[in-house]
Amino acid sequence: MGDPMRIRAAAAGDTVEVKILMRHDMETGQRKDAAGKVIPAHHIKTLVVKCKDKVVLDAQFGPSVSKDPFLSFKFKGGAKGDKVSVTWTDNTGDSRTDEGVVS
Amino acid sequence: MLLDAKGALAAPSAGALYDVPRYGNVHLLHFTDCHAQLTPVYFREPNVNLGVGQAVGRMPHLVGEQLLRHTGMKPGSPEAHAFTYLNFEQAAATYGKVGGFAHLSTLVKRMRASRPGAVLLDGGDTWQGSATALWTNGQDMVDACLELGVDVMTAHWEMTLGDKRVKEIVERDFKGKVDFVAQNIQTTDFGDPVFKPYVMKEMNGVQVAIIGQAFPYTPIANPRYMVPEWSFGIQEENMQKMVDECRAKGAKVVVVLSHNGMDVDLKMASRVRGIDAIMGGHTHDGMPAPVIVSNGGGKTLVTNAGSNSKFLGVLDFDVRDGAIQGFRYKLLPVFSNFLPADRDMTALVKKIRAPYEARLNEKLAMTQGTLYRRGNFNGTFDQLIVDALMDVKGADLAFSPGFRWGTSLLPDSPILMEHLMDQTATTYSYSTLTEMTGATIKNIMEDVADNLFNPDPYYQQGGDMVRVGGMSYAIEPNARMGARIQDMRLNGKLIDADKTYKVAGWAPVAEGATGEPVWEVVGKWLRDKKTVAPRKLNTPRLIGMDGNPGIALS
Amino acid sequence: AFTAGLLKPSDVFAAEWSQKVFDAKSLEDVLKALGGDKFAVSPDVIVSGPDIAENGAVVPVSVASKAPNTEYMAILVDKNPSAMSAAFAIPAGTEPAISTRVKMGATSNVHALVKADGKWLVASKEIKVTLGGCGG
Ligand SMILES: [Mn+2]
Ligand SMILES: [Mn+2]
Structure with missing residues (x-):
């Protein structure tokens, strides 16, 4: 299930700027714990951002994306009040969807 | 020394030094990097300040006689003492101490009296560098700056008091009085601005914008954990945006109050358009x-105003018909003997110091030689610190950070606790002893x-x-990273990359x-010594720097 | 390119998340794993980030493209154990300009790899990762 994301979406004209902060360990699988045991990889693999059911960004992440990943980008065709949804899926099959409203 | 042969030091003339008639209608007064020095000090300028790349042979990378020749300053003059290390001991004895907030305050008031509307800019590194600043959590400097009449400020070492303390001062003590500006500090989450990027001031009918540029590498040069939620950087694109925004709002003069460092400022001036x-x-x-500096938008003046409240920069612009017609600039040295102490500031400094006088005045030892810090590779006060660290910690070698703050002491004078704190007072001055391989x-x-x-x-x-x-080495500044440091030796024997050495540091x-504060380690060593012989400076053998005017053998 | 809107998310990307792409050790190998063969260094591609990273674990990097019909953008870190950090399919209507944050183990070139009009374009920038601790 994971922890909730923070999503900001702001419209200027018909362009919407989206900023997303996910909550995820993004463990590389290369670190060792105090006992010297390898900490298994745990990272987001795919992420899809939609606005009114239209895909506005489709991303693939590797383990070298920073802990608590951040993304920002802009798309055309959105307006105040529209909902922006973000869904990620990680390498363990876990996934999470959160929604933001364009302001 | 050659200069000694040139005869007596010129007699001081305070009138000639401080008679700076008003010019134009926009006036900016600027001091920076005072490092919390509230009282007058001795301060020796460096004899090694090498320039590399484009900076070879250019100001500020000229020292000693090369600097005098370049700027047309007279050898033996009070200015030559203010701007160079030349003849330091004799000149310091003749002209006396420099800086001090009471004397700086008198100079600020004088400049203000003839310059209606003038604003006073504080470039940062103000709340750190002394015992009282550390012990009062920066409050002494905050109060002194309010008394001095600072109008606008940006920052660097201030951040080592921690983000919460900085916010507290900006939002409580400075509210409605001092504008704390920094276009290049954002939150680490969504990148939102943390402080006002700039402030607009109307001066004699002219709109003037002052944009803040905090030290871009604060979380790298200093502990990041003190500002975990803030990100810095040069942020050149945003700087351009802020300049354009100020112009659009009607600014006829755009000034950046910067803590970039001179060479970074010179590069920024060549790339960002519209800064005056x-x-x-x-x-x-x-x-x-x-x-x-010329750039796509015209020309930009770049100044730098020294350290230790030793200088006040005075920049006048003549703005008519919506455009700058001309400028005048003077960097005035603050000679404490030539400027009377301001009464109110004297009283405030006395009040600030009163609870701490006994601790500040503890005599640790006598120094036989001059103690100073500035210079690219080493200074005698730093040498004293690494010597003490190696002795007390039983280390093979010792490191001391390349800080540029820290005051000077003349030969045969007492080393007080205050002086030791002037070299070491930070919020993270833990002493360390670490096993390191030669490779590390x-x-x-x-x-x-x-x-x-670089x-x-x-x-x-x-x-x-x-x-x-403890360790000798050679350095080739123009080599690539990884190839500059050569011939590292301990007691004449080459350092072994795989061998482990005991390294002291702070x-x-x-x-x-968590180590014991470095001033306790060095203080203990000084009390034992009672008298400290002149330090033998451990400086590297330089490779490829022949003829560089940024070095002079003193 | 992508016909956005009608497709399921997984259809937008030309390919599924590929272990081969994310395991590749260099820009050249990533490109090969993506089915490309040659790339051109292009002034139409911009990769930006700090000159010196404040924190090697969190380095802000932005990629942008001025090349027409940009359909794919990726961020690669040369010296990381695997080069590829993140890849983005850009549907019509989305600006080819994205910011994210990546981990860097050491000073390295960071590349932006862009596919536009079927061609592969690259821009690079060195970002320094330093031990820190000094100061004026
Ligand atoms: Mn400083
Ligand atoms: Mn500084």
Whole structure:
């Protein structure tokens, strides 16, 4: 299930700027714990951002994306009040969807 | 020394020094990097300040007689003492101490009296560098700056008091009085601005914008854990945006109050359009005249105003018909003997120091030689610190950070606790003893050397080379990173990359350090010694720097 | 390119998340794993980030493209154990300009790899990761 994301979406004209902060360990699988045991990889693999059911960004992440990943980008065709949804899926099959409203 | 032969030091004339008639209608007064020095001090300028890449042979990378020749200053004059290390002991004895807030305040008031509407800019590194600043959590300097009448400020070492303390001062003490500006500090989550990027001031009918540029590499040069939620950087694109925004709002003069360091400011001035002047600090360069940099939008003046409240920069613009017609600039040295102490500031400083006088005045030892810090590779006060660290900690070698703050002491004078704190007072001055391999030692030195000698100023962090005790080495500043540090030897024997050495140090930037404060280690050593012989400076053999006017053998 | 809107998310990307792409050790190998063969260094591609990273674990990097019909953008870190950090399919209507944050183990070139009009374009920038600790 994971922890909730923070999503900001702001419209200027018909362009919407989206900023997303996910909550995820993004463990590389290369670190060792105090006992010297390898900490298994745990990272987001795919992420899809939609606005009114239209895909506005489709991303693939590797383990070298920073802990608590951040993304920002802009798309055309959105307006105040529209909902922006973000869904990620990680390498363990876990996934999470959160929604933001364009302001 | 050649200069001694040239005869007596010129008699001081306070009138000639401080008679600066008003010019134009926009007036900016600027001091920077005072490092919390509330009282007058001795201060020796460096005899090693090498320029690399484009900076070879250019100000501020000229020292001693090369600097005098370049700027047309008279040898033996009070100005020559203010701007160079030449003849230091004799000149310091003749002209006396420099700086001090009471004397600076008198000078500020004088300049203000003839310049209606003038604003006073504080370039940062103001709340750190003394015992009282550390012990009062910066409050002494906050109160002194309010008394001095600072109008606008940006920052660097202020951040080592922690983000919460900085916010508290900006939002409580400074509210409605001092504008704390920094276009290049954002939150680490969504990148939102943390402080006002700029402030607009109306001066004699002219709109003037002052944009803040905090030290871009604060979370690298200092502990990041003190500002975990803030991100810095040069942020050149946003700077351009802010300049354009100020112009659009009607600013006829755009000034950047910068803590980039001189070389970074020079590069920024060549790339960002529409800035009239960058008034800079951080590298502690006393620049007698601005450097005029051409760029796509016209010309930008770049100044730097030294350190230790030793200078006040006075920049006048003549603005008519919506455009700058001309400028005048003077960097005035603050000679404490030529400027009477301001009464109110004297009283405030006395009140600030009263609870601490006994601790400040503890006599630790006598020094037989001059003690100073500034210079690219080492200073005698740093040598004293690494010597003490090695002795007390039983280390093979010792590192001391390449800080540029720290005051000077004349030969045969007492070393008081206050003086030791002037060299060591930070919020993270833990002393350390670490086992390091030869490879790690080389790595550290290469890393610091690249911060100092990378030919691209945007990769420079503006400090000096880490001071090294116990180990000799050679350095080739123009070599690539990884190839600058050579011939590292301990007691004549080459350092072995795989062997482990005991290394003492202080002021680690990583979180979790716990050693005894370095002033306690060095204080103990001084009390034992009682008298400290002149220090033998451990400086590296330089490779490829022949003819560089940024070095003079003193 | 992508016909956005009608497709399921997984259809937008030309390919599924590929272990081969994310395991590749260099820009050249990533490109090969993506089915490309040659690339051109292009002034139409911009990769930006700090000159010196404040924190190697969190380095802000932005990629942008001025090349027409940009359909794919990726961020690669040369010296990381695997080069590829993140890849983005850009549907019509989305600006080819994205910011994210990546981990860097050491000073390295960071590349932006862009596919536009069927061609592969690259821009690079060195970002320094330093031990820190000094100061004026
Ligand atoms: Mn500084
Ligand atoms: Mn400073």
